[in-house]
Amino acid sequence: MSIEVKIPAVGESISSGVVSVWHKKSGDFVNPGDALFTLETDKVSTEIVAENAGVLETKAAEGQEVKIGEIVAIIDDSKIAPQKAVPAEKKATPENKKKVPAPQETKSVAGAKQKSTEAEVLSPAVRRIIEEEHLEPAKISGTGRDGRLTKGDALASVESKENKEDRKDRQAQPGNDRFTRKKMSPLRRKIAAQLVMAQQTAAILTTFNECDMSAVQALRAKVQDGFTKKNGLKLGFMSFFIKATVEALKAVPVVNGRIEEEDFIQNNFYDIGVAVGTERGLIVPIVRDADKKSFVELELDIAGYAVKAREGKLKIEDLQGGTFTISNGGVYGSLLSTPILNPPQSGILGMHKIMARPVAIDGKLEVRPMMYLALSYDHRAVDGKDAVTFLVKVKECIEDPKKLPLDF
Amino acid sequence: MEKFDVVIIGSGPGGYIAAIRAGQLGLKTALVEKDKELGGTCLNVGCIPSKALLTSSDHFMFAKKEAVKHGIVIDGVNVDLGRMQQRKDKVVKTFTGGVRALMKTNKVTTFEGFGTITAPGKVSIKSSKGDTQEIDTKNIVIATGSAPVELPFAKFDGKTIVSSTEALTFTEAPKKFLVIGAGAIGLELGSVWNRLGSEVTMLEFLPRIAVGFDLELSNLLQRSLTAQGITFHLETKVSAVKIDNSHATATATKGGEEMKFAADKVLVSVGRRPFSEGVCAEKIGVELDEKRRIRVDKHFRTNIEGIYAIGDVIAGPMLAHKAEDEGIACIEIIAGKSGHVNYDAIAGIIYTNPELAGVGLTEDQAKEKGMDVRIGKFPFRANSRALCNEDLDGMVKFVADAKTDRILGAHILQHAASELIAEAVSVIEFGGSSEDIGRTCHSHPTLSEAVREAALNVEKRALHILNR
Numbered sequence: 083m084s085i086e087v088k089i090p091a092v093g094e095s096i097s098s099g100v101v102s103v104w105h106k107k108s109g110d111f112v113n114p115g116d117a118l119f120t121l122e123t124d125k126v127s128t129e130i131v132a133e134n135a136g137v138l139e140t141k142a143a144e145g146q147e148v149k150i151g152e153i154v155a156i157i158d159d160s161k162i163a164p165q166k167a168v169p170a171e172k173k174a175t176p177e178n179k180k181k182v183p184a185p186q187e188t189k190s191v192a193g194a195k196q197k198s199t200e201a202e203v204l205s206p207a208v209r210r211i212i213e214e215e216h217l218e219p220a221k222i223s224g225t226g227r228d229g230r231l232t233k234g235d236a237l238a239s240v241e242s243k244e245n246k247e248d249r250k251d252r253q254a255q256p257g258n259d260r261f262t263r264k265k266m267s268p269l270r271r272k273i274a275a276q277l278v279m280a281q282q283t284a285a286i287l288t289t290f291n292e293c294d295m296s297a298v299q300a301l302r303a304k305v306q307d308g309f310t311k312k313n314g315l316k317l318g319f320m321s322f323f324i325k326a327t328v329e330a331l332k333a334v335p336v337v338n339g340r341i342e343e344e345d346f347i348q349n350n351f352y353d354i355g356v357a358v359g360t361e362r363g364l365i366v367p368i369v370r371d372a373d374k375k376s377f378v379e380l381e382l383d384i385a386g387y388a389v390k391a392r393e394g395k396l397k398i399e400d401l402q403g404g405t406f407t408i409s410n411g412g413v414y415g416s417l418l419s420t421p422i423l424n425p426p427q428s429g430i431l432g433m434h435k436i437m438a439r440p441v442a443i444d445g446k447l448e449v450r451p452m453m454y455l456a457l458s459y460d461h462r463a464v465d466g467k468d469a470v471t472f473l474v475k476v477k478e479c480i481e482d483p484k485k486l487p488l489d490f
Numbered sequence: 491m492e493k494f495d496v497v498i499i500g501s502g503p504g505g506y507i508a509a510i511r512a513g514q515l516g517l518k519t520a521l522v523e524k525d526k527e528l529g530g531t532c533l534n535v536g537c538i539p540s541k542a543l544l545t546s547s548d549h550f551m552f553a554k555k556e557a558v559k560h561g562i563v564i565d566g567v568n569v570d571l572g573r574m575q576q577r578k579d580k581v582v583k584t585f586t587g588g589v590r591a592l593m594k595t596n597k598v599t600t601f602e603g604f605g606t607i608t609a610p611g612k613v614s615i616k617s618s619k620g621d622t623q624e625i626d627t628k629n630i631v632i633a634t635g636s637a638p639v640e641l642p643f644a645k646f647d648g649k650t651i652v653s654s655t656e657a658l659t660f661t662e663a664p665k666k667f668l669v670i671g672a673g674a675i676g677l678e679l680g681s682v683w684n685r686l687g688s689e690v691t692m693l694e695f696l697p698r699i700a701v702g703f704d705l706e707l708s709n710l711l712q713r714s715l716t717a718q719g720i721t722f723h724l725e726t727k728v729s730a731v732k733i734d735n736s737h738a739t740a741t742a743t744k745g746g747e748e749m750k751f752a753a754d755k756v757l758v759s760v761g762r763r764p765f766s767e768g769v770c771a772e773k774i775g776v777e778l779d780e781k782r783r784i785r786v787d788k789h790f791r792t793n794i795e796g797i798y799a800i801g802d803v804i805a806g807p808m809l810a811h812k813a814e815d816e817g818i819a820c821i822e823i824i825a826g827k828s829g830h831v832n833y834d835a836i837a838g839i840i841y842t843n844p845e846l847a848g849v850g851l852t853e854d855q856a857k858e859k860g861m862d863v864r865i866g867k868f869p870f871r872a873n874s875r876a877l878c879n880e881d882l883d884g885m886v887k888f889v890a891d892a893k894t895d896r897i898l899g900a901h902i903l904q905h906a907a908s909e910l911i912a913e914a915v916s917v918i919e920f921g922g923s924s925e926d927i928g929r930t931c932h933s934h935p936t937l938s939e940a941v942r943e944a945a946l947n948v949e950k951r952a953l954h955i956l957n958r
Contacts, residue, residue: 207928
């Protein structure tokens with residue numbers, strides 16, 4: 083029997099992705115749990131694993147955009163022994179071919195539809211290459227009569243696809259090095275679109291404050307050894323800020339809500355996104371029910387996400403459904419910034435670099451480890467008073483951590 | 491008289507087609523022809539009468555030698571050469587009359603007389619009666635064609651030493667027919683008279699026949715024609731032709747050895763030269779090239795504004811269909827449109843049996859250019875229809891770019907090669923690949939399947955032969 087490998091539903095706002103890398107190729111024998119390919123979506127790249135054993139036949143090319151539910155491979159479980167690679171042709175029996183409309187076929191039809199009637203007609207050799215190599219005829223420039231595609235054009239397109247990276251480099255330097263042009267990754271493009279969308283949708287405003295980190299630093303210094311010994315990981319600042327944020331959100335619930343058309347939706351749970359910079363761009367895994375988690379649990383969550391992010395193994399569900407976000411530009415040295423909202427959330431807290439600065443304490447000049455705080459908020463939902471109150475609450479909790487439920 | 495938009499000098503296939511196109515585009519057009527009949531060399535003393543005789547003599551050969559293979563027994567098959575020639579004349583007359591009618595329907599004014607360009611925009615026409623008139627025009631297209639090349643030691647006398655013109659009108663088959671030059675014209679007329687009873691000897695200076703065509707197929711053609719009774723002497727240089735009492739003796743050397751060839755008729759078919767003199771193009775400063783062809787740019791413009799030239803009188807293969815396409819393109823350019831001729835997609839054909847047809851590059855030409863090519867071949871003996879037809883001679887050969895698979899050349903040796911080549915020409919015109927032909931459904935059983943098979947053989951996947 084042949085089992086179809088479909089693109090799983092990876093999240094509510096995700097309808098398509100890109101098969102970025104096949105880890106197995108057609109003819110390979112795969113076992114359940116084997117990573118088949120990496121699916122890159124606008125939010126994250128994730129590995130899709132085999133659910134049953136059998137011989138794989140891939141149906142989508144690397145770099146191909148695929149829709150949720152699209153069949154990208156077939157696993158033929160009638161072949162049990164992991165023998166030599168079986169040619170893909172022989173495996174596709176007429177029967178399962180009928181059942182499984184090759185995705186590239188539907189795709190090429192759809193692609194062709196956008197073009198003029200004349201251009202839909204491809205020469206037989208070109209048609210074959212387009213289908214086999216999953217090319218978009220519209221994207222190939224034709225050198226034939228009246229701009230028609232020749233087999234040579236199609237082959238050149240295949241070659242340029244295979245040497246994509248080379249080609250990019252070459253294109254990037256057309257004779258000088260004053261410009262370098264590079265296609266943005268789907269992730270980057272999505273980030274760009276999201277940011278612009280956020281700016282255009284919400285009425286974003288930022289309010290600032292600062293906090294003295296002395297108390298938290300002192301507390302950490304005091305409990306660090308015991309904490310590390312007991313839990314196997316260090317107590318960081320982030321868990322304090324998550325806890326402080328939860329306290330502040332409880333005090334000013336409106337910041338923990340979102341606008342949906344004409345309604346305001348109040349979230350009564352505390353799923354806090356923690357922005358993490360990765361090689362591939364900024365991603366925001368969610369610490370779930372932060373209000374119910376201990377410091378240890380929070381630290382474990384954050385550490386776990388950091389590892390996953392570094393290895394590109396974050397799952398879509400890790401990134402979905404946060405109610406509020408904390409962004410720490412301080413790790414890169416930022417002293418002050420105005421974060422952009424992560425829609426549809428109504429608030430984002432910006433943490434910054436801790437810097438020893440002179441401050442007046444009880445009328446006396448003292449040098450303290452200071453951090454500026456910023457809260458960007460959607461002014462449509464959140465009033466200035468609420469925002470300022472929220473930030474003051476965070477400040478108070480950090481400066482006097484005893485206000486937090488210290489449970490270590 | 492009203493000023494013409496365009497005056498075309500010469501009514502051969504280049505000129506008359508240009509006139510039709512000009513008429514279609516609404517240009518006020520004149521066509522000047524020195525001869526009484528329109529149509530030039532091709533219609534009157536070239537392609538058309540030669541094909542009429544080739545077909546007639548081919549039918550004779552069928553009746554005499556092939557019919558019996560089909561179980562058709564024809565006793566006492568004879569040729570009535572008079573009637574054969576009459577039919578040929580009728581074919582020519584029908585065609586030239588048709589051209590005249592086409593000039594009328596396309597509102598083209600025809601002038602009988604020798605056209606001379608006296609100045610840009612002025613053409614003087616001297617009729618056969620001796621009177622001269624001058625017409626004004628915005629544009630002039632020189633389409634004066636070509637004439638047979640004469641050998642200095644064997645000047646045409648119209649009786650014994652003849653050009654193709656006279657070789658089409660013999661009233662009896664010469665006993666011994668000597669042909670100097672084994673190109674298209676020599677091979678075709680040599681075939682005609684060989685079939686009609688002459689003892690034909692062909693002398694060729696080069697080590698091969700049909701120069702310009704694929705060597706492998708040319709050699710196969712030579713083998714077929716030899717089997718039909720024609721004697722070939724290659725690498726043979728003719729140095730003299732003596733006439734004595736209407737009989738000719740040609741002296742030639744072959745490999746340092748002197749040879750003598752006796753003949754009743756000698757056809758000199760060593761090529762054609764551009765007919766660029768007389769139109770006075772030179773007098774008014776139209777540039778010629780080193781071969782005395784009129785020099786034109788890509789848009790058929792001479793160095794003088796308003797004067798264009800097309801066909802045999804300019805560079806390129808001397809082919810009627812090349813002249814036609816240039817005529818169309820030239821007129822379209824004059825009319826302000828874009829005209830273009832793709833010289834890579836012009837087939838050359840020799841109408842022998844089997845016919846030899848070729849378009850684009852030959853295998854050797856491609857290799858000389860240092861191109862990396864792949865070859866696909868298919869013999870007609872493996873083709874179903876050829877077998878039914880009892881016509882197994884020949885093969886199809888493709889030359890395709892090794893990387894892009896684009897068809898660079900196609901060559902066919904077959905009784906119907908002249909028709910079969912058209913498919914390859916179309917595909918070449920569209921920049922197609924051998925795979926494009928290989929993936930196109932060809933009707934069964936047809937000779938055209940061999941074209942597809944040869945295309946498949948480029949990628950070594952022909953179906954009815956072992957692919958090598």
